[in-house]
Amino acid sequence: MKHLLAVLLCVGATSVVLAKAPSLSDADIKTAEALRDQALQDKTAYTTLESLTTEIGQRLAGSPSDARGREWAVAQFKKLGFDKVYTEEVQFPVWERGIESCEVISPFPQNLAVAALGGSVGTPPEGIQASVMEFVDFAALSAAADNAAAGKIVFVSHRMTAAKDGAGYGPAVIARVQGASVAAKKGALAILIRSIGTDYQSRSPHTGVLQYDQTTVRIPAAALSNSDADLLARMLKRGGPVNVQLKLGAQTQSQTFVGANVIGEITGSKWPDKVVLIGGHLDSWDLGTGAIDDGAGVAITMAAGALIGQLPKAPKRTVRVVAFANEEQGVYGGKAYAAAHQKQANQHLVAAESDFGADKIWRFDTAFGPNALPLVDSFMRVLAPLGIERGANDAGGGADVSPMRAFGMPTVELQQDGTHYFDIHHTENDTFDKVDPAALAQNVAAYAAFAFLAAQVDGELGPPPAPPTGR
């Protein structure tokens, strides 16, 4: 209720400036074009990501390497010439993976490659042994009668489809997020889902967070690799009972952990208190080294900010680059940022998070007010030569930005090509070797040009349309 009031107030405050149409000068466009072309030749993002993945590696929120990652981010912002570098506290619970195994006991003894879902409870040390009951998708599981899966291990076998805009993720990921509690309501002892991923070439399960209902018993939950989901489905097709033993050592620590968002700024020359926010999230899952999710986003936006910082004259507004804490397990960094900066929501001209891998940007989506929509053409003059199309005016802005978006802050999304993103998303295969330096530089060019232009805008970009739902 308090939040809703805040949204109304902010939207009201923003609407005051509606009368004045925002603008950019030709000189600003020229500077942005030069920044863009310089960025295409610049290796800062690539060397930054190389450094992060080589010297730190995986950064599971709350782990020792997550803490090393924060130290790295502070040092890297300073090294890249940001003139203000600081951290802001973020609190969250710490989840640990522990051991994990999944074994078909009968009729065809085989090991299945499995990864606990983030936030899952563990099994008893001796594991849970039960026969498997397959549901073709989350809807079929939801539609089952109460106790339909009593004493069973539920298996949701639905396969995610690949798409440039990642459209297959939403319909598939609900099984990961809500499957455990729905299965528990049907009486299941545990749940196995087919990995939310589009790969065929690897036997690597895709982890990712789940959400337990507050009122439902918490059952262990894990993802099978696509290959192993196929294998289990083939066993089940033979008709007889398939008995599986699942062992998960996963647990959540009782103490709250204090992490931090790490922030670097290029201070504005005219309106230092006004902010253009770009960023990525510093945490990752533990299986790979967090290269594409989301070392790339951190590296892209750090490099974009650094290039802006090297301009002869600082931009009018402050360019704030945020390396968010613990996005993966519940957008903790983004929520903490919004809680800390809610009152300054209308000092944020616009925000964008890079968190969809390291492939090229192909579309520029906005969430601007009607008055600011003509200005999209000015942005597009600089972005179109990068192969970027104009998109819709419904941008969410990215997970860590969405809580501020709810307070009336305009956002954009520089949409990356996600055709192959979900092949390696949340797997052990998320490593530096998957990143193409040219594609990464194209991202930096787009972010540098966008952030610089936004920092120069004379006027405001809001109020944005209502935030999208169901994302």
Added chain:
Amino acid sequence: MKHLLAVLLCVGATSVVLAKAPSLSDADIKTAEALRDQALQDKTAYTTLESLTTEIGQRLAGSPSDARGREWAVAQFKKLGFDKVYTEEVQFPVWERGIESCEVISPFPQNLAVAALGGSVGTPPEGIQASVMEFVDFAALSAAADNAAAGKIVFVSHRMTAAKDGAGYGPAVIARVQGASVAAKKGALAILIRSIGTDYQSRSPHTGVLQYDQTTVRIPAAALSNSDADLLARMLKRGGPVNVQLKLGAQTQSQTFVGANVIGEITGSKWPDKVVLIGGHLDSWDLGTGAIDDGAGVAITMAAGALIGQLPKAPKRTVRVVAFANEEQGVYGGKAYAAAHQKQANQHLVAAESDFGADKIWRFDTAFGPNALPLVDSFMRVLAPLGIERGANDAGGGADVSPMRAFGMPTVELQQDGTHYFDIHHTENDTFDKVDPAALAQNVAAYAAFAFLAAQVDGELGPPPAPPTGR
């Protein structure tokens, strides 16, 4: 010495028939064409491989699932209508993988994905901790001074290149086969090699067998995934010492295991004691489910034999399909077959093993005597429509066939396209979903046509040229 004498005797015996040029009738060619076309539509190999990988899975030699695999093979031969099904004893030591981990301790704590090499000894339970010394390839390691790597963990970073004919394997695999003993001679405590594999998209290490020198201390040996080899190389490039802790629970059991080659026959109608041998190896590594290595070879040759067995009239010679035991850890099945059948070497017209994956066959290599070379044209009349070229007359025949080849038996190789074979070879990713049913059927068509024609040949195909060396 005894072996050499046997070779000379056999070659002598075969040369007696040199005067008579072998031949095939037009009716034989027609039957082979019909078999070929039928095989292209036949699903037996695919369902056989589905059954093997689903109901049995990995078949590490000497493991319980290896034993289940033999029972499966006996039952499957019978199910497919082979009129004689039997086993022949094969003895070998049993190697167990145990736990395995590799951790960079300093300066950049990270886990590296690792797999023990087959036959490796284990580390002490607390592991081996030492700094890493990189060699760019096996030659560089070999050229190092004695004690150059004293107290170190050696890392051979050479990357294998992909090629249609697998030509990159030989130059790379020597580091896996001989690296441990050479590193031990330089004083190393353990050896890590970059995986002998061509994948970029997975963090899966490639296992495979090593050979220890009899006179050198045995040190633990493991393969890093390509991604992790890159990572370690990047760490080392920074100049300071990189300390790694390697733990391997690998061991070889003291008792010899008694396994078996499993054999199915379509008995010859005219010369039942004369044999055309085709086959694959039934054992696999333990990380995947042994689909392309070498469930495919077993399925292809079983299906080819089964189709021949369905002909209205059995072919003149016996078609013998052999599912060899324990190829992976030292060609034990092939050597046992040769030891048992050495005296009947000249009753084997020709032999071929399918053991290079499940992609399409593109070349027909032979090892025939000069008198038989014109007959290759007859085989090619039936094979060329499958997209198969005529190759050279230097075929080795495949690992399990090579010991018989050494006794003067002619061989052929139906060369598969190996461009992507080493992406998943010996990894956890060797699973059924990688197999294209159409490519598998093309293999069956080639093997069925070849084996039928060979069984009909009036005359002999030898003596073959001297066996190739260094393969």
